[in-house]
Amino acid sequence: xxxxxxxxxxxxxxxxxxxxxxxxxxxxxxxxxxxxxxxxxxxxxxxxxxxxxxxxxxxxxxxxxxxxxxxxxxxxxxxxxxxxxxxxxxxxxxxxxxxxxxxxxxxxxxxxxxxxxxxxxxxxxxxxxxxxxxxxxxxxxxxxxxxxxxxxxxxxxxxxxxxxxxxxxxxxxxxxxxxxxxxxxxxxxxxxxxxxxxxxxxxxxxxxxxxxxxxxxxxxxxxxxxxxxxxxxxxxxxxxxxxxxxxxxxxxxxxxxxxxxxxxxxxxxxxxxxxxxxxxxxxxxxxxxxxxxxxxxxxxxxxx
Amino acid sequence: xxxxxxxxxxxxxxxxxxxxxxxxxxxxxxxxxxxxxxxxxxxxxxxxxxxxxxxxxxxxxxxxxxxxxxxxxxxxxxxxxxxxxxxxxxxxxxxxxxxxxxxxxxxxxxxxxxxxxxxxxxxxxxxxxxxxxxxxxxxxxxxxxxxxxxxxxxxxxxxxxxxxxxxxxxxxxxxxxxxxxxxxxxxxxxxxxxxxxxxxxxxxxxxxxxxxxxxxxxxxxxxxxxxxxxxxxxxxxxxxxxxxxxxxxxxxxxxxxxx
Numbered sequence: 189x190x191x192x193x194x195x196x197x198x199x200x201x202x203x204x205x206x207x208x209x210x211x212x213x214x215x216x217x218x219x220x221x222x223x224x225x226x227x228x229x230x231x232x233x234x235x236x237x238x239x240x241x242x243x244x245x246x247x248x249x250x251x252x253x254x255x256x257x258x259x260x261x262x263x264x265x266x267x268x269x270x271x272x273x274x275x276x277x278x279x280x281x282x283x284x285x286x287x288x289x290x291x292x293x294x295x296x297x298x299x300x301x302x303x304x305x306x307x308x309x310x311x312x313x314x315x316x317x318x319x320x321x322x323x324x325x326x327x328x329x330x331x332x333x334x335x336x337x338x339x340x341x342x343x344x345x346x347x348x349x350x351x352x353x354x355x356x357x358x359x360x361x362x363x364x365x366x367x368x369x370x371x372x373x374x375x376x377x378x379x380x381x382x383x384x385x386x387x388x389x390x391x392x393x394x395x396x397x398x399x400x401x402x403x404x405x406x407x408x409x410x411x412x413x414x415x416x417x418x419x420x421x422x423x424x425x426x427x428x429x430x431x432x433x434x435x436x437x438x439x440x441x442x443x444x445x446x447x448x449x450x451x452x453x454x455x456x457x458x459x460x461x462x463x464x465x466x467x468x469x470x471x472x473x474x475x476x477x478x479x480x481x482x483x484x485x486x487x488x489x490x491x492x
Numbered sequence: 493x494x495x496x497x498x499x500x501x502x503x504x505x506x507x508x509x510x511x512x513x514x515x516x517x518x519x520x521x522x523x524x525x526x527x528x529x530x531x532x533x534x535x536x537x538x539x540x541x542x543x544x545x546x547x548x549x550x551x552x553x554x555x556x557x558x559x560x561x562x563x564x565x566x567x568x569x570x571x572x573x574x575x576x577x578x579x580x581x582x583x584x585x586x587x588x589x590x591x592x593x594x595x596x597x598x599x600x601x602x603x604x605x606x607x608x609x610x611x612x613x614x615x616x617x618x619x620x621x622x623x624x625x626x627x628x629x630x631x632x633x634x635x636x637x638x639x640x641x642x643x644x645x646x647x648x649x650x651x652x653x654x655x656x657x658x659x660x661x662x663x664x665x666x667x668x669x670x671x672x673x674x675x676x677x678x679x680x681x682x683x684x685x686x687x688x689x690x691x692x693x694x695x696x697x698x699x700x701x702x703x704x705x706x707x708x709x710x711x712x713x714x715x716x717x718x719x720x721x722x723x724x725x726x727x728x729x730x731x732x733x734x735x736x737x738x739x740x741x742x743x744x745x746x747x748x749x750x751x
Contacts, residue, residue: 240593241746260494263596274591276505276582283504291497291595 190216191249192338192370193237198246200236207232207394210246214372214387219364221381221402222374223465224391230374231271233391234342237372238268250338264293267331269341273323277316281309281326285333292334303329321352328359339363339371345380353377357384378461382406388461390468397468402461409464410444413437413455422451429471440467494597498605499612505582506613509575517569517620521627524565528632531559559635562628566640567647569620573655576610577662577670584667589748599743603663607735610655618648642720649720649727656727656734663741666748 193214200207207229214220224230235241237248239255248255250262275284281304289295304311307325315326324344331339345353361384363369375381381388388405390398398405413436414422426447428440440459441447448456583589592602625640654677661673
């Protein structure tokens with residue numbers, strides 16, 4: 189399958205935080221959810237992809253080309269949405285359109301105004317007076333009005349009410365209906381990604397811990413509910429991490445079907461992306477607490 | 493083409509101050525004309541004559557010293573060039589840095605657009621100052637147009653030099669320190685001028701001091717009118733040098749250069 193975006197061994201070291209040998213790829217035509225808790229490295233990764241910050245090592249290919257070789261040509265094909273609007277408060281949508289029309293070669297004012305109408309955004313009101321939802325919709329309108337083939341979005345639904353989030357997610361789904369359209373969407377709202385993502389990538393403390401097809405990940409991972417006595421009978425190799433609760437210990441396993449056969453007496457449930465994220469994050473804490481380096485565990489990658 | 497979008501953005505940033513500039517220039521023209529007429533026929537002429545007697549200088553020198561007031565009035569429109577720094581502050585407040593670097597523009601275009609804004613704004617200020625000079629020189633024969641334009645070009649060149657250095661330092665150190673960066677060169681010049689003049693005057697006797705005061709105006713006037721070309725040339729050179737330095741800084745610092 190064609191890869192629109194590929195990161196190979198990308199590293200960025202800030203001293204107190206390091207993005208460490210990140211390998212990530214996004215298939216053409218897919219919605220890829222980029223999940224991680226706050227401070228995991230999602231924004232840093234996106235900033236590196238867009239060349240907003242310089243990488244220390246590694247290779248980033250967008251549309252098959254290194255972003256450093258022809259950054260302006262590649263950025264013409266990328267639409268970007270950040271968690272904060274980034275436009276001046278005193279500018280109106282019309283003024284932003286005038287600015288963008290003289291920056292993007294393929295800026296389509298008619299499409300932009302269509303989106304404004306669709307999103308019920310005023311043309312001549314200063315965007316400083318917009319609500320958070322309106323600011324996000326404005327960014328999305330801008331990102332989708334210059335013929336972009338790849339949308340890169342950094343927590344676009346964060347802080348939005350469920351109705352606006354639903355609206356925006358529908359727009360994303362409509363966007364990828366076109367064959368050559370792809371989305372990379374970072375979020376810590378896993379329910380959004382469960383709804384629309386085709387692929388997911390988990391990042392924790394600057395490292396990719398899990399990547400692959402979303403449905404496969406949900407299908408293969410499972411949550412075992414063990415009593416304390418049962419826990420000792422479970423092979424450590426099957427355990428990703430554990431979480432004690434009031435009545436039992438929850439155990440995340442990477443191969444639900446195999447573990448269901450291996451431990452028939454233990455209750456096995458389907459899990460959610462949120463649980464998977466929490467358990468993988470806890471895995472690092474639990475391993476560190478045991479005095480072992482959390483770096484020793486390799487990232488699990490499921491093939492498509 | 494991409495630079496044009498950034499110029500449009502800077503225009504929106506400065507739109508409000510352009511309106512203030514227009515109002516101020518009209519005010520400056522009126523004040524300048526009134527002062528010029530007063531120096532020729534009115535109260536200011538009497539004040540100048542009294543000052544000549546008190547200071548022990550001839551009337552012509554006393555009148556010349558008062559002309560400086562018109563020079564100060566005429567350079568006010570040129571000071572508006574400094575407002576270009578507001579573009580940096582507006583970008584910082586909007587957190588425009590990330591948006592900017594996600595656009596299909598490179599470091600050269602980003603810096604070139606800002607420098608072009610500076611040049612365009614300088615030209616607009618220059619037009620305002622020139623109109624002021626025309627009005628004042630038309631109102632009074634004491635203020636030849638060529639003399640006033642020398643002052644405008646000299647001060648404009650100094651402003652361009654100052655602004656280019658400030659912009660380069662803003663890219664290097666960060667926009668949040670812009671106020672300190674703007675004040676620093678002025679402070680340094682003031683300190684150097686005060687220290688230099690005190691040292692020089694401490695080594696003079698009374699006769700030398702009297703001679704300096706009597707000839708000071710002539711010295712200053714001569715310096716300003718004879719070295720305009722040099723200041724303009726220096727301004728162009730500094731502009732080019734700081735442009736290339738700024739491009740290197742922005743290329744290295746990327747999004748941080750706009751914050």
